[in-house]
Amino acid sequence: MHLSEARHAFVTGGASGLGLGIADALAARGVAVTIADINDEALAQVVASRGNSFRGVVLDTRDREGWQRAKAEAETALGPVDILISNAGIAPNGKGFAEMDPESFDRIIAINLTGIYNGIWAFAGDMARRGKGHIVCTSSQAGLVTTVTGVGAYSAAKFGVTAIGEALRAELAPQGVGVSLLFPGYVQTNLAANTQRIGGDIRQYSNFTMTSDVTPADVGEMVAEAIEQDAPYIITHKDIWPGVERRMTAIKAACDYRLEH
Numbered sequence: 234m235h236l237s238e239a240r241h242a243f244v245t246g247g248a249s250g251l252g253l254g255i256a257d258a259l260a261a262r263g264v265a266v267t268i269a270d271i272n273d274e275a276l277a278q279v280v281a282s283r284g285n286s287f288r289g290v291v292l293d294t295r296d297r298e299g300w301q302r303a304k305a306e307a308e309t310a311l312g313p314v315d316i317l318i319s320n321a322g323i324a325p326n327g328k329g330f331a332e333m334d335p336e337s338f339d340r341i342i343a344i345n346l347t348g349i350y351n352g353i354w355a356f357a358g359d360m361a362r363r364g365k366g367h368i369v370c371t372s373s374q375a376g377l378v379t380t381v382t383g384v385g386a387y388s389a390a391k392f393g394v395t396a397i398g399e400a401l402r403a404e405l406a407p408q409g410v411g412v413s414l415l416f417p418g419y420v421q422t423n424l425a426a427n428t429q430r431i432g433g434d435i436r437q438y439s440n441f442t443m444t445s446d447v448t449p450a451d452v453g454e455m456v457a458e459a460i461e462q463d464a465p466y467i468i469t470h471k472d473i474w475p476g477v478e479r480r481m482t483a484i485k486a487a488c489d490y491r492l493e494h
């Protein structure tokens with residue numbers, strides 16, 4: 234979808250980090266933006282700082298009634314949503330499966346996987362009926378590989394998002410609706426603090442050095458470009474492939490073994 238044809242984007246997790254970077258990139262191209270976020274204070278600050286180009290709506294993406302309210306409010310103000318950025322998420326808890334509380338697993342799945350689905354549930358049908366639209370789902374490098382310890386529950390959610398995005402792309406292509414999957418590597422954002430703010434547990438990773446020169450604004454530009462190209466996958470970092478290749482090589486070896494035995 235060329236962004237000159239898009240009038241209204243709805244961005245979850247839009248009050249911070251990657252969501253805000255994406256919202257800024259879309260607004261810079263003349264798209265009216267609704268940012269939806271659970272953090273009402275950050276939402277108010279962002280809307281105040283952006284003047285008239287953003288509207289804010291408080292939403293917990295786990296809350297399906299809340300989705301209906303937020304959708305009605307946003308579309309009454311700015312018209313039908315052409316672009317959904319289903320992005321809100323929380324950080325990995327830093328724990329292995331054997332040591333994490335079930336509540337922590339459930340929270341990660343509820344926000345990082347079901348919350349992404351809830352946005353699709355709210356908007357995809359309308360886009361299909363109108364024969365127009367684009368959906369971006371935020372997965373992660375951890376939605377392609379599972380090599381870092383303490384990220385298992387997060388990876389389970391993000392692999393689920395990867396599956397949703399790929400399936401949704403095939404389902405909606407005949408209706409003229411595009412779908413892209415965003416796979417960020419590490420980007421400096423407020424993810425850890427925002428996770429703790431809503432009661433999520435988080436333990437520092439011991440085997441992972443988190444540095445990056447990719448910014449949320451860079452990711453916003455990549456997403457805007459990908460929407461225009463209807464790109465299936467958006468890779469933010471140059472060093473993601475070796476881990477993916479190792480996984481694919483191991484899967485291929487197992488396939489080759491079956492061919493031979």
Ligand SMILES: NC(=O)c1ccc[n+]([C@@H]2O[C@H](COP(=O)([O-])OP(=O)(O)OC[C@H]3O[C@@H](n4cnc5c(N)ncnc54)[C@H](O)[C@@H]3O)[C@@H](O)[C@H]2O)c1
Pocket residue numbers: 245246247248249250251252269270271272275292293294295320321322323324344345348371372373374416417418419420421422423424425427428431
């Ligand atoms: N930053 C990274 O390195 C990185 C890497 C890979 C994937 N991601 C993914 O990118 C997405 C955005 O994360 P970020 O790094 O920009 O973090 P961030 O904390 O800066 O932004 C996330 C926003 O989502 C909001 N949010 C959290 N739970 C919510 C809920 N239930 N309902 C509505 N809003 C909610 C937060 O309040 C926050 O404003 C997440 O899905 C995250 O998993 C981030």
